[in-house]
Amino acid sequence: MRTIICSAILLLSAGAAFASGGIWCSADDKAAKFEVEAGVTRGMGGPTFNFRGDLEILGRPDGESLRKTVFEDSNLTQYWLDDKELRLNIYHEHEVAQHINSVELTILTKTTDEGVYDGRYTLAIYDAAADKDQDGKPVEVTGKVSCGAE
16 A cells, blocks of 8 residues: 555656746847746746846946846746747846836747747846936847747
8 A cells, every 4th residue: 555655646746847847048248148047837827936047237337236137036027938939028127326227138039949949139228327318218239049948
């Protein structure tokens, strides 16, 4: 009887291991360097969990508030994953000297092989101190991005 119960528990726990996967993206070019990743469940609409990432905007002064950003679960505002595309929208804002600065990273990719997604990113950077016209428009930079999913 113990053998049957242990076997059943082992089979159930093995099934749980196949119930989730992951997504990840990275870029390293003259404008920005970043890595993001998340776990993705299978079923129930495929929600993400444990989203995290690091972004460094190159060309900004050391110590400047927008140069480095750490992303958390709440920063992943939208995502789409199927066998043709992976799309992510990541938004982070913070207050500096009573002004709101923000970065928005949009990743648009298409599959090039099973589990491999290549495409472009757009990084919109809003620096309130640098917005001399007070028009609220962010500076945008773009580049190539590589992603994967399992």
